Amino acid sequence: MALLQGRGLSKRFGGVQALEDVDLTVEAGSIVGLIGPNGAGKTTLFNILAGAFPPSAGEVLFNGEAITGMPAYRVCRKGIARTFQVTRPFGEMTCLENVAVAVVNRRQACPRSQWEALARESLAAVGLEAFEETAAKHLNVVQKKRLEIARSLATEPRLLMLDEVLGGLNTQEIQEAIGFIRRLRDERDLTVFWIEHVMGAIMQATEKVIVLDQGRVLMEGPPAAVVADERVIHAYLGE
């Protein structure tokens, strides 16, 4: 069953056609990768799906319901969470408070005792339990990415959209992160839509890969088929 669908999505910024007629489907319960060379329109697509800005044309369906052009906070409340490629922590707030913002907007009239417990749980899930009282601006880049994921999880999403969360990790940490994301999917009944440049991770973790190039869908399919495809190799390496 399709949890997220995009139909004919286009986005134009002035004279730049960032996306053109993009169709995509993310099946419920799957981990779908989104790859493509720099400037292919991956983050633009994420922004449209998450309601950061509306598409110039096309529509977005979530669980069969049209959410095209819905503002970001309502998309979030529908059950779509996203992380930012360049992390956006609330720097002056503690890590616990960062996650609490997600909790109190998900649950109406949530008293402090309750949001503290829920926020702690999300921080512990990403291994940041020692940093509850640390101001988010003091975290390092990798910890900030973990905080992004903790906040996203605290919105209790059905769909988690990850924008390059593996940057800056070493080989072993990447393996751990892949295991973590797969466990999240299995334990929390999540669907994951994942932009990633680390091809090894995409190969291991995803069931389907969508390739964007110059704002269009170049191809989609199982990861092994995608990396072997000549069009994809050309898109990355040139003719």
Place this chain on the structure above:
Amino acid sequence: MMHYKWPLLAAGLLLFALLPWGLGAYHQHILIVSLFYVMMAASWNLLAGYTGQVSFGHAAFAGIGAYASGILAAKAGINPWLGVAAGTLLAALFGLLVGMICLKLGGIYLSLTTLAFSEILHIVINNEYEITRGTMGLQVPGLLNTYSKPGYFYIFLAATLLTLGIVYRLIHSNAGLNFRAVLNDERAAAALGVDVVRVRVLAFTVSSALAGMAGALYGHYLLLITPHIPSLDQQFLVLSMTVIGGLGSFAGPIIGAFSLEILSEYIRAYGEYHVLAFGLVALIVARFAPKGLVGIFRAVWEKRRQAALRPLQPAGRRAGEV
């Protein structure tokens, strides 16, 4: 230290409440005016310090409260206390309307719109002589049957405590989390389910209502309402008090309001340049000590505490530090 915080505060408050009995009429007046500015600065800080929305219409909202209450009392013979309530409500309503119109845009647009709003209101009050008596000022009845400075002092003290209580409750509630999230990063806040426009409108409406109440009370204290209440002079004085005291801290506006009001009484002899001087100081503070006097006190306090603790602590980084 935390253990003694509330008893200490209560004792300080009690001492402060006894002050009028040891002071003459002039100093009582300064205390009352200071309390008015505490209300203004604390409510402006709720908006500017906690959600990052810089409004230049705060004095204008005080003016709406003052004139609404004053006109109702002077022309329609309505009980001034009811007038204060009406002035507060009207300021809240105007805040809601202005907020709904321009808070979708945010940032500099709010500043520009409120600046224009403030000027328009000023011009209307100046020119609608029949109703407002323009720059001549409107004489209004007082809140007490017999005029008494200590009486006004306690009214203002109660209103200030109410204002501070509302601000404190708000910033320590879940709404306060949303305020700070919006202040730190609007886009991230929206992505986590925060209705940014609604959060801003809430802060703006509450802040305007509190300014309206302060203005209404102030008018009934002065007994003569002039366009000076909703003037940009007042606006920049309140801004300077908040910035110098400490933008975004609870104690900042209280400290800023008292120190600048008392200081301005001492330098009044040199002419009406004090707003200019305070503006310059506020600029310097904003550049070099963005957390104001409160931030400076806190840094000094922290340094002394660290120095006292050092011999007891092993070398190395503290737990939780990255």
